[in-house]
Amino acid sequence: MNYEQYLNRRIASVPPSGIRRFFDLASSRKDAISLGVGEPDFKTPYLIRDAAINSLVDGETQYTANRGLPELRQEIALYLNGRYGLSYDWSTQILVTIGASEAIDIALRALVENGDEVLVPDPSYVSYAPGVTFAGGTPVPVTTFQKDDFRLTAESLERAVTPRSKLLILPYPNNPTGAIMEKQDLEKIARVVEKHDLLVISDEIYSELIYDGHTHVSFASLEGMYPRTITINGFSKAFAMTGWRVGYACGAEEIISVMNKIHQYAIMCAPRQGQVAALAALRTGRENGYESILAMRDSYDRRRRLMVSAFREMGLDCFDPFGAFYVFPSVSRTGLSSEEFCSQLLQEKDVAAVPGTAFGPSGEGHIRCCYATAIDKINIALERMADFVQHHL
């Protein structure tokens, strides 16, 4: 049977994820050390797991409210207010989703119409551009550069804006680069957003993983940006809860209620145990000063420094990534493309990293290395990479 004629052309036209091919390649090498993961190496703190276990023991197996457990939404409101100075009404402005991924998807579907352009910093997380296409819009990459520490600049943004631009995705701290945006960087972006009457999806999933004295600034906390911003966050990165799939979106009541329309028909609600666990994460965090986040952050920071310093010693250009858990060194000195570098490194040295091009064309010349891995493994991987790089310089 020829399925071509049945398949949705818009969706079929989106190329498969660049990560996928590499995943197959890396999976075939059993002894490879992987710096290619995109999640914490910690397990969810046991207190949080315990809350979900108890909820199962107590037979809490039903749907929750579409928008999420009221107690959880109340805690999210408290958390965002306490950590980032944002005020959202829990009953009308917060929607609990299946990971930040669902939040991004339904935000795009709620806002984007055929022909709308969505500005996406490049390189960025793999799902934004396809999400825009799925929603009927056109993703417009806005290149970021190593010379700017991969921050989005007002000039690049201004150059990419057209009369059809509707929305900007602002993914900082950034995956794959580890870049952050400081308050003054965001303020310049805010001016462009205001001038061109854009809305912003601010994906702040890595907001808790920020190092070396820097602090996270929520885009919605900037003057004039609150009504224009959908703030997206979740539990995966801060609380090492990737597999639970719980995130949330916050914003204007009018937007959240349209997002909820998609959510309630497509999803019904985020899984209850995930929500119960998330509630425990926020409650205990509020009570103990987020000690589990702080401990994990300290541990990431040490490994971050180790990795950055090792790449520089190898002679690779590596800017200081102050967020997330990725280092994004330039491998162009080796004369290899990102893809070639990663494939050969895997085949010759059994170390897996992700080619920068998996995150957009401007990732060319870079590789993404995740430092959420045990120190001894990082050290071995770095030694092997140093050998590899020396051979190619």
Next chain:
Amino acid sequence: MTKLETSLLDLLREDCRLPLEKLAVMTGASVEEVAEAIDSMEKRHIILRYSPMINWDLTDRERVEAMIEVRVTPQRDMGFDAVARRIYRFDEVKSVYLMSGSYDLLVLVEAHTLKELATFVASKLSPLEMVTGTATSFVLKRYKEEGVVFENEETDRRLVISP
């Protein structure tokens, strides 16, 4: 305690063989500062020694461990400290803790054989004049100590590559 000292303790507790250079990179301090901080913590008896965590069950050494709950009469002026001192001087004694609850001291004892351990309790510990009673429990298996799980190695369940 400085922030550097706290970070160093976290790192050394996991792996005390990390070279000074790596410790310096990871804490953002200079090699000299790291060396100085470690030296100072050694002098202040914060760091007492650098020893590996050993799973003796996998070695061929004969070894018996017991936890002994000890009830004692505290000494005038010295409280429990004098009693504890009398007890911890025995080589067989690995750890001694003063406890709240139904007994006073928890004594961890290690010996080569059951007989040796029994002799220690019967002829050394119990006869001490301030000891009024003991209850000995043998360790059958160690599951976790100092945050390290002794059972089969936990595997990394993460996907090798993920976005």
